[in-house]
Structure formats: structure tokens, C-alpha cells
Amino acid sequence: MRTNLLDYLKVTSDKVPNKTAVIDGERNISFRTLTDQAKKMGCIINRKISGTIRKPIAVFLDKRFELIMSDIAIMYCGNAYMNLDTKSPIQRIRNIIELIEPELIITNHQHIAKLEKVLPSEKILNIDLIDFDNEIYSQDVLDHILNSVIDTDPLCIINTSGSTGVPKGVVLNHRSFIDFTEWSINTTGIDDNEVIGSLSPSVFDIYSFELCMLMALGSTIVILPDGLAAFPTRILQLLQDHHVTFIFWVPTIMVNIANLDLLSRIQLPALRSIWFAGEVFPTKQFNYWRKFLNQSKFINLYGPIEITLDCTYFIVDRELSDDEPIPIGVACKNTDVFILNDQDKLCGVNEEGELCVRGSSLAMGYYNNPEKTAAAFVQNPLNRSYPEIIYRTGDIVLENDRGELIFKGRKDSIIKHSGYRIELGEIEHVIINTLKIVENGCAVYNHEKKEIIFYYESNEEFQAAEFKKRVGEMLPKYMIPSVYYKMDQLPRNTNGKIDRLKLRESLSELIK
Incomplete structure (x- = not known):
């Protein structure tokens, strides 16, 4: 029985030590080198934090081999990794660090100046100063640490948008990832010959699953640099050059590739597993992919970050x-999903309601945030006999006549945009309360155009460029509204609150 993801890596590194684990540009790193450096790094971290375990260690590195190695090193020293977006504004990084209070943050020469504004130097580990050739590790120390780690200990913390302007840190454990990995291997046909085209940012849970595939299957991760998102032709060429067999992407880039008709010009005969999640994949563009890659198995996955992977x-x-x-399908093994109506009763076939989830896939909660945890992870209203926690997703779905779940939309202000889950309330909080640009405003998502619109009341009209510049000081690029619409007065409902529903319903008219 596996109790730690490193149980997988030990078998893999012993079995195929010379196989390429990571392709990072011109660098090909073997499993032997990866595990050797990760163990050395694990011992360095262990000394730096005086043997502390089960605590968050932050990583502030671009998505390169060093980030992958650092995440595995954090596992070796019995702690949980928390990858941070190096492109995020410093204030957002500060907010996360103040909430999570990581024991240590790993970075390099490129980013250390930014972090020194947030943390004292003794809390920062500069990976560029480590001479791995002359470092040694103690297997006895690592074994002692790992013997005390159990499967429900935290593996990682993934930050998601929060309505108060401070992101929430979702805690995910080893057992949930092990369950999902075993389900994937037994159900989807992935095997020990996979070459992964890794495009998702390291702050996505998709990246964490790619780590699972590397460890459990000996898969090779081909890092597709973040900057290539704007160059889909180059991305496809890299897939072709490295004979990539597996991708797990957010549909945004896939829609762009379809619209540019790139698959008619770049052949990908090795690609046999295509997974997608994070947002709705328009079926017209999906059919384009299926037409040109009929040798591939396509899988649509669904799940909020509070559910491990999907x-x-x-x-x-x-x-x-x-x-x-495209249906979101049926529940993965060892997970149960059900649909509740407004009276917390089970919905019938073709009746819309809120999707709820129970099982070991649930996150452990939000780190250092018991109030938010208690509000989101609640007692199952269908079970009054014993404690049973469920997660209410806030997503509206229905079960069709085939027994498949169909996603219909959100019931609140949470959206999925460019693969990120965003609280529109956080955008409003930053613009109105933190930056105080306007006194009143409302963020709305245009699903058709996939853009965030901010409606506001003000005595003056701001240029979009001015808004974007100021908001960009506080929020990452993917959260900055692209359209700003001034109104004399925002619509109100009967209790005086901004009528968000009316804004959404009249969206097409208002933006003309």
C-alpha cells in the first residue's frame, strides 16, 4: 500500500535510472540525476528548517527543471510544496505569504530581489548558490522523515482566488493524488511510455498530476515554456519534435489552434491521449481536433481545485x-457526485441543480482559514446519521438520459478564465476597496468572448489603459478586466444591492 507519492518514484528510479525524466530546452535530465539532486535538496531544506515536517515550503521559480526538482525535494523532507506565480504582482505574493506563513521559500538569482521585499533573508533559499556536485545526502535521514509521513499528510497547497482580495490556499494530500493516479492508470489507458507535453503553469493542479505521472509511470515531462502560449505553431512543433504522446491542457490554447487551422499543417502521429479541463471546450473546435487526431483518445475532465485534480x-x-x-461524464472511482436542488433534495433526470462531491478526493480545506473551510466543506444534508463532509461546487449541472452529467454554468460569482478559477469579488475588492479607483463597481464575465468586464459608477471616465495599469499592480494578468464600462448608475435589486443577474442578462446590450 502506497502512503506517499515518493513510493512511486523509488520504484521508477530503480527501474529506469537512465531514462529521461525531464526535457527542459536543450537539457535532458535522467531519473538518476533528478532523484539525486532532489534528495540533496531535501536534506538542505531539512537542515534549514530544523527538521520541521508537514509544513508549507514555497517555490518561487519559473517552470524549469529546478522547480520540478524542488517540489520533489520538498516531498523528501516531509513537507508540502506551494508553487507561486513569478509573474504575479508583489502585493499578491505578500498576501499569500502572510496568510500561509511558509517555513521557507526557494528561489534563484533572477527572483531573489523581489522576494527580499517580502521575507527576511533567513527564510529564503537561493538554489543558484547550491553546488550539487559537492553536496551529499543522508538516506537514513530521508528514510526517518518519510517513515513518519502518512497518506493524509499534505502534499501541496494551491492558491485560488478569494473574494476578500486574499487568495485561499487549498490543501491537497498524498492519498487523494494516489487515488487519482491509480484511477487514471486503470481507466484511461496511459502507460509507462508516455511523453508529456507540459504546458500548464506550475500553480495548476494539472502540473501536479504530471508530477504523479513522472513518478508513477516513469513518464518524461517535456517543459513547454510559458512564453510559448502566444506561439501555438511553435508549441505543436515541439510536440512533434519530442514525439509527445500525452497532453492535459486547458481548452483556450486548443481553441486557438483550431481557429488557426494548425493541425492541417503540423502532424502529430505520436499523440494518443488528449485530456482537457478547466473550462468549457466549444464542441466545434473540439471536433476539429478529433478530425485531425483520430488516433487519439479524448477525455473531458471536470473538478474544482477543492477536488483533487478532477x-x-x-x-x-x-x-x-x-x-x-461535451458531457463532463460520470464520477471517477472512489468519488461520489450528486445533484441537489434549492431544497437540498436530489434532482431527477434532466433537472438542473448544484453538483456536490464526497469522497477521499476532497481537499483538506483552506490553509490557515478555518472560517472559509467551514463555509465550503459542509455536512452532507442527505446524511444525518454520522459526520460526512461534502464540497458544494457552486456549479449547475444536470444528468441527461444517458446518465451523463452536463455542465450548465455557475450559480455565483466564481468563473473559470484561461484555466484559472477566479472570484469576481476579488477583482471588485481590489479596484474598489484597495486601490479606491471608483466607489462602486461590478465585474461580469462574458462567456462568449471569454473576457472580464468591469462596470463602474464614477464622476469621471477612465481609459482602459489606466485601469489596466493600476489593477496590474495588484492582480495577475489573467485577472485584469479587458473591458471597462462607465454607467451613471449600476442596476439595483429590491434590497438595494447591485443586480448582477440583470447585468449578466443585458450584457450584449450594454457593451454595444
């Missing part, structure tokens, strides 16, 4: 018309 899946096994939504 909780439902749909292996596309039939033709779908361009106007038919």
Missing part, C-alpha cells in the same frame, strides 16, 4: 454535433 470524466466515444455540449 472528480468526473467523459471519454468521448461518440460523435458530437457542433452545437451539442
